[in-house]
Amino acid sequence: MTSSSQKPRIFSGIQPTADSFHIGNLLGALREWVKLQETHDSFFCVVDQHAITIDQDPEILRKRTLVSFAQLLAVGLDPKKCTVFAQSQVAAHSQLSWVLQCQTGFGEASRMTQFKDKSSKAGNDRSTVGLFTYPILQAADILLYQANGVPVGEDQRQHLELTRDLAQRFNSKFGETFVVPEVLVVKETSRIVDLQDPSAKMSKSSPSGCVFLLDENKTAEKKIKSAVTDSDAVVRFDELNKPGVSNLLALQKAINNTSIESLESEYSGRGYGDLKKETFEVVLSVIEPIRTRVNQLLTDPAELESLMNKGAQKARDAAEPTLNLVYDRIGFPANPQG
Numbered sequence: 311m312t313s314s315s316q317k318p319r320i321f322s323g324i325q326p327t328a329d330s331f332h333i334g335n336l337l338g339a340l341r342e343w344v345k346l347q348e349t350h351d352s353f354f355c356v357v358d359q360h361a362i363t364i365d366q367d368p369e370i371l372r373k374r375t376l377v378s379f380a381q382l383l384a385v386g387l388d389p390k391k392c393t394v395f396a397q398s399q400v401a402a403h404s405q406l407s408w409v410l411q412c413q414t415g416f417g418e419a420s421r422m423t424q425f426k427d428k429s430s431k432a433g434n435d436r437s438t439v440g441l442f443t444y445p446i447l448q449a450a451d452i453l454l455y456q457a458n459g460v461p462v463g464e465d466q467r468q469h470l471e472l473t474r475d476l477a478q479r480f481n482s483k484f485g486e487t488f489v490v491p492e493v494l495v496v497k498e499t500s501r502i503v504d505l506q507d508p509s510a511k512m513s514k515s516s517p518s519g520c521v522f523l524l525d526e527n528k529t530a531e532k533k534i535k536s537a538v539t540d541s542d543a544v545v546r547f548d549e550l551n552k553p554g555v556s557n558l559l560a561l562q563k564a565i566n567n568t569s570i571e572s573l574e575s576e577y578s579g580r581g582y583g584d585l586k587k588e589t590f591e592v593v594l595s596v597i598e599p600i601r602t603r604v605n606q607l608l609t610d611p612a613e614l615e616s617l618m619n620k621g622a623q624k625a626r627d628a629a630e631p632t633l634n635l636v637y638d639r640i641g642f643p644a645n646p647q648g
């Protein structure tokens with residue numbers, strides 16, 4: 311046994327559907343992943359197969375997958391400590407997904423609220439079957455690695471419940487096969503909202519209210535300086551009545567690990583101009599080094615691709631025993647890899 315195999319295993323994934331991750335991704339999920347790699351046998355996956363459940367331009371998708379991988383390294387995931395890889399490079403994800411699709415009820419899949427939301431926005435005829443089976447591919451991602459835990463945001467809870475149900479169903483039908491994973495909901499220490507519309511969570515779909523990790527300094531500065539505030543000019547944390555100002559305080563708190571009380575006293579008698587300027591400086595202190603590191607990694611794409619291939623090989627090795635066991639349990643001929 312290697313030392314890593316004695317640590318509990320975790321799996322998580324992120325979609326390569328934007329040119330860059332944003333500060334909300336960093337403070338919500340990615341920073342947590344960087345900590346978890348120290349204590350867990352960790353697998354982090356750029357889920358490019360999930361990305362194609364909606365239309366993608368092929369060259370843009372390929373670029374985003376590589377840049378996403380680079381960003382994961384740049385924020386501090388270390389391929390020596392954890393496994394970072396792209397989903398499409400490990401065939402076992404789709405292979406297990408098919409088997410699990412055949413264990414999933416049509417009604418059960420139809421109850422997934424994220425599918426209902428996304429398909430109602432796209433219109434029924436324009437939604438793909440892939441969007442419908444998205445959560446089953448997600449279950450395959452997790453179960454393939456026998457993960458004990460899955461760090462995700464609250465919005466993924468229903469997909470994780472489906473994953474657990476599928477694991478339990480398979481185990482009771484075919485014999486112990488899968489670890490039933492725990493949901494590790496990453497508690498948001500601070501809720502980061504849209505700079506232009508503080509009633510919405512910060513999201514890549516609203517670029518002017520969203521600071522991307524790869525934003526140039528000037529761009530980030532402009533976004534933060536034009537953040538929506540209010541007219542009473544007192545720097546105080548009050549998410550209900552002062553959501554814009556509270557968001558700027560929350561950003562500083564999350565990045566610098568300070569308390570709201572100390573920030574409030576620091577800003578007593580000072581105005582929004584100072585708050586915005588300093589929030590920008592604090593944000594810059596985290597995004598600028600990430601952007602520099604990503605650009606450095608991108609100067610040698612061959613080396614970056616080789617790191618990605620190595621991650622995929624580690625993932626394939628970890629996935630293979632599970633797929634073999636599943637194929638055996640389900641009644642396929644021995645030696646599935648040919």
Ligand code: TRP
Nearest residue numbers: 321322323324357360448451462
């Ligand atoms: N659905 C997840 C999201 O949108 C991404 C994802 C895909 C994932 N596979 C996963 C998360 C497996 C955790 C585990 O955030």
